Amino acid sequence: SSELTQDPAVSVALGQTVRITCQGDSLRSYYASWYQQKPGQAPVLVIYGKNNRPSGIPDRFSGSSSGNTASLTITGAQAEDEADYYCNSRDSSGNWVFGGGTKLTVL
Amino acid sequence: QVQLQESGPGLVKPSETLSLTCTVSGGSISSYYWSWIRQPPGKGLEWIGYIYYSGSTNYNPSLKSRVTISVDTSKNQFSLKLSSVTAADTAVYYCARLIAVAGLGGDYFDYWGQGTLVTVSS
Numbered sequence: 001s002s003e004l005t006q007d008p009a010v011s012v013a014l015g016q017t018v019r020i021t022c023q024g025d026s027l028r029s030y031y032a033s034w035y036q037q038k039p040g041q042a043p044v045l046v047i048y049g050k051n052n053r054p055s056g057i058p059d060r061f062s063g064s065s066s067g068n069t070a071s072l073t074i075t076g077a078q079a080e081d082e083a084d085y086y087c088n089s090r091d092s093s094g095n096w097v098f099g100g101g102t103k104l105t106v107l
Numbered sequence: 108q109v110q111l112q113e114s115g116p117g118l119v120k121p122s123e124t125l126s127l128t129c130t131v132s133g134g135s136i137s138s139y140y141w142s143w144i145r146q147p148p149g150k151g152l153e154w155i156g157y158i159y160y161s162g163s164t165n166y167n168p169s170l171k172s173r174v175t176i177s178v179d180t181s182k183n184q185f186s187l188k189l190s191s192v193t194a195a196d197t198a199v200y201y202c203a204r205l206i207a208v209a210g211l212g213g214d215y216f217d218y219w220g221q222g223t224l225v226t227v228s229s
Contacts, residue, residue, distance in 0.1 A: 033215035034153075041151065042201055042222050046217035086152055091212065095167060096142075096205075098152040107216070 003091045004032075004099035009064040011105040012077045020072045022099045024089030032070035034063060036081075037101075043086060047072055074104075084107045109134040111202050111220035119196075121225050125189040129202030136160050136183045140205040143176060143217060144185045147180060147197040153198075157205050158185055192227045199224050 004024040012018035024034055031050060035043035043059055045054050047063035060075045087099040090099070115127035129141070143155040156166035158176040166174045168188070178185040189196060200223055203216040 031213035033213070035216070041198070042182075042219040043216075044219070045215055045217050048206075049213035054217065088152075088154075088214075093168070095165065096154040096214065098144075098154065101151045103180075 003097050004087055004089060006085075006087060006099040006102045008100070009105065010017075010105045011078055011107055012070045013072070013107050015076055016078060017073065017075045018077055019102065019105065020085050020102045022070045022072075022089075024091075024097075024099075025068055025087065026089055026091050026097075027065060027068050027070050030089045031065060032063070032087045034061075034070075034072045035088065036083075037084045037086065046085075077085050077104075079106050109204065109218045110216055111204070113200060113202050113220045113223040115223065115225070117224060117226060119192055119225060120229050121227055121229065122191055122195055124191050125187070125196060125225055125227070126202075127187045127200055127202075128187050129187075129223070131185075131204075136178065136180055136185065139186045140207050141176075141178065142184045142203050142205045144203055144216070144219075145196075146199045146201070146222070147198040149193075155187065155189075155200075194227050197225065197227045 009085040036046050037043040049064045051081045063071045065072045084101045086101045110132045113129045119125045137160045140157045142157040142221045158164045173190045177187040202220045204218040
């Protein structure tokens with residue numbers, strides 16, 4: 001079982017804002033990174049560190065953290081944002097662990 | 108632009124050893140951490156382990172007894188061996204570059220291979 005907990009599914013209306021969360025005790029000590037995965041494709045890094053976006057990731061993606069919860073926010077969701085999203089961080093032993101993933105549906 | 112490409116058999120028999128290689132192009136394997144991650148069909152991602160270019164390793168405790176990751180800097184490659192495989196090891200296996208940040212972490216996997224499906228079946 002994962003030490004990082006994500007809601008299995010979230011939906012958002014086109015153009016609206018959605019927050020995807022990731023909970024875990026280790027998030028009090030480590031930042032999370034976030035990955036977008038579309039069917040049949042490899043995951044793509046969208047957020048890392050305090051709130052950093054790799055080159056090419058739209059600025060509608062942002063990250064934040066509070067206590068034991070990390071969040072990925074998409075402001076003005078687009079149809080192409082429909083995907084699975086995974087958080088990643090270290091666990092209590094310092095090893096890397098992924099959340100179970102959140103399936104985002106854009107309505 | 109760094110690119111990673113996994114290669115190896117797509118079918119492995121139960122109890123045998125799964126062997127995969129990741130070839131890094133567009134950049135040097137030196138000075139970075141390199142990782143293996145897998146994803147069973149229809150399921151989430153699982154970190155398998157990493158190797159630093161110098162050869163130091165760290166493995167997922169749940170797989171540690173069966174995993175070996177090695178590096179060949181002369182070929183810009185690193186490899187995964189997973190022994191005594193069962194059907195539960197059937198997954199898409201990804202290689203990825205790990206950026207490990209000291210202190211608060213904030214580690215991340217910035218480049219990924221396309222993944223290769225390995226099926227364990229007789």
